[in-house]
Amino acid sequence: MLKPVRGKCHGLGTLWITLVWLGLETGFAPGAVRAEEPARLVGHWLLTGDVLDRSGREQHGINKGVMFPRIAGGGRRASGVFNGQGAHVEIPLKPDTLGGTGDFSLAAWVEMTADTTDLPGSIASQFDESQRRGFSLGFATNTGVTSSQANFRQIEFGIDNDRDEPGWTDHGRPGNALLIFALCAHEGALFAGTCEAGPTEAGRVWKLDARNEWIDLGAPDRCNSVSALATFEGELYAGVSKYRLAGSALAESENPNKGGRVYRYRGEQQWEDCGQLPDTEAIGGMVVYGGKLYASSLYKPAGFFRYEGGTNWTACPLPNGKRVEALAVWNGGLYASSYDQAHIFRFDGREWSDLGQVGPPENTQTYSFAVYRGELYVGTWATGRVFRYGGGTNWIDCGRLGQELEVMGMLVHNGQLYAGSLPLAEVYRYDSGNSWNRLVQLDKTADVKYRRAWTMAQYRGRLYCGTLPSGRVWSFAAGANATTDRELSPGWHHVVASRRGNRLSVHVDGKSVAESAPLAPADYDLTTDRPLRLGAGSTDFLQGRMHDVRLYRGALSAGEIETLSRE
Known part of the structure; x- marks a missing residue:
């Protein structure tokens, strides 16, 4: 029997939830009500052989490496090929193209490739990071968020004008959680894996439903933690562990059962055993790469494994015998952090490359990954600093999170990079250069040495974060966002992102698939002199093809969207 556990909202968060509820019930939202402007085409880029504007406004693009195959007859087969590694189209828009606070729609045919050796990336953006102003549309795949693959091939559409909840x-x-070890958005819900340390307790998986209630999906195993979650081939997988709480300066769990197994969710409280990782008592990370599910060992002996179906796992090579922990995908490689030294390693499907020490010798561990604006970022212990990969063995210092010692989960939310920390369980937002802005302390448990803002995920347009030792889940929204929270299948899809009145919406193949919480239109003046970029944005560059991009001043109706999806 599924057991609901109701979450609570405190302080200013309660006010925000109330406003959302009023908007849903009455159809009104904060801000003035405006008459809708009929949709008018203000930009049209077919992307078949060139980057010219067919709308008549002559807002022609500048090709930044997009390839056009020479195929007779044109159409989608001749559409632009975006390589995921810098290729994009830059379009200087005229000042009157979009009204600053007005409605708009962007429609495009986009190919989601089956290739999982790179991130699917961004569709389109016009965003000024320094002002936090503009919009972005793309695919969210967040890998290496400490131990989990938090989002996988999900559409996100956001606008911002330096607005924070x-x-x-x-x-x-959830339950008796001591640590929210894993978060994953899957099939329209948020799943959390927990550490529950009592002698008769076990790590469990919980699901947050639309009523803000935690639904108990059971304990896959008898050990104390569900340490990793990932979506693979449309299903949810969970890795389990015997977590050594002394690593967080807490009393050890009295539960003696070891983990190291992976399970597949079968509904209700049913979990299917997918096998034991050899000589592994705890799973350090899981990720999908090259069409396969990979998992790593948290503790010694080091282990790195590939799932072969059933209960079978193949042991893969290790980089110089070192443990690999957080696992991330970027630009054709699988990247791994390590607790044995502060190095990053890259796996190409056959062998590893050592990308060198990250930061000063004081750093002894690397912890988490994020891809932001097409570049790879990594968090470290014990200097609490974030570094950006500069090629070869070069790592560029991007600053310290306050006075913190360790960088935990990192994730890009609505155009900006966020990171959690230890020992105060704080969350920071990256400004630029070496500058980070402290937002909040999420765990204020007294009389403990370490508090962790451990892991993150994006769900229902919000940034979620789990903590230790309070074992709670928190969320926050910057700007306004609509996210699909479901994996998009490979192949061509017609995607439409719209701002209409007090909502954002996303349509895929003519159907409504996501909607934002209500917003105050006057708060979101998106006026910026930044160019429109196709295939580039706040996450990675687009990997795949794009065709027939149309920009409208005013929002398309449901009927107009359906008609476009049939063309």
Whole structure:
């Protein structure tokens, strides 16, 4: 029997939830009500052989490396090929193209490739990072968020004008969680893997439903933690562990059962055993790469494994015998952090390359990954600094999170990079250069040495973060966002992102698939002199093809969207 546990909202978070509820019930939202402007085509780029504007406004693009195959007859087969590694189209828009606070729609045919050796990346953006102003549309795949693959091939559409929700929302403590070890958005829901340390307790998986209640999906195993979650071939996988709480300066769990197994969710509280990783008591990370599911060992002996189906796992090579922990995908490689030294390693499907020490010798571990604006970022212990990969063995210092010692989960949310920390469980937002802005302390448990803002995921347009030792889940929204929270299948899809009145919406193949919370239109003046970029944005560059991009001043109707999806 599924057991609901209701979360709580405190402080300013309560006010925000109330406003959302009023908007849903009455159809009104904060801000003035405006008459809708009929959709008018203000940009049209077929992307078949060139980057010219067919709308008559002569807003022609500048090709930054997009390839056009020479195929007779044109159409989608001759559309632009975006390589995921810098290729994009830059379009200087005229000042009157979009109204600053007005409605608009962007429609495009986009190919989601089956290749999982790179991130699918961004579709389109016009965003000024320094002002946090503009919009972005793309695919969210967040890998290496400490131990989990938090989002996988999900569409995200956001606008911002330097607007933050006034407080973080407390979604409560699932069960007796001591640590929210894993978060994953899958099939329209948020899943959390927990560490529950009592002698008769076990790590469990919980699902947050639309009523803000935690639904108990059971304990896949008898060990104390569900340490990793990932979506693979449309299903949810969970890795389990015997977590050594002394690593967080807490009393060890009295549960003696070892982990190291992976399970597949079968509904209700049913979990299918997918096998034991050899000589592994705890799983350090899981990720999909090259069409396969990979997992690593948290503790010694080091181990790195590939799933072969059933209960079978193949042991893969290790980089110089070192442990690999957080696992991330970027630009054709699988990247791994390590607790044995502060190095990053790159796996190409056959062998590893050592990308060198990250930061000064004081750094002894690398912890988490994020891809931001097409570049790879990594968090470290014990200097609490974030570094950006500069090629070869070069790592560029991007600054320290306050006075923190360790960088935990990192994730890009609505155009900006966020990171959690230890020992105060704080969350920071990256400004630029070496500058980070402290937003909040999420765990204020007294009389403990370490508090962790451990892992993150994006769900329902919000940034979620789990903590230790309070075992709670919190969320926050910057700007306004609509996210699909479901994996998009490979192949061509017609995607439409719209701003209409007090909502954002996303349509895929003519069907409505996501909608934002209500917003105050006057708060979101998106006026910027930044160019429109196709295939580039706040996450990675687009990997795949794009065709027939149309920009409208005014929002398309449902009927107009359906008609376009049939062309």
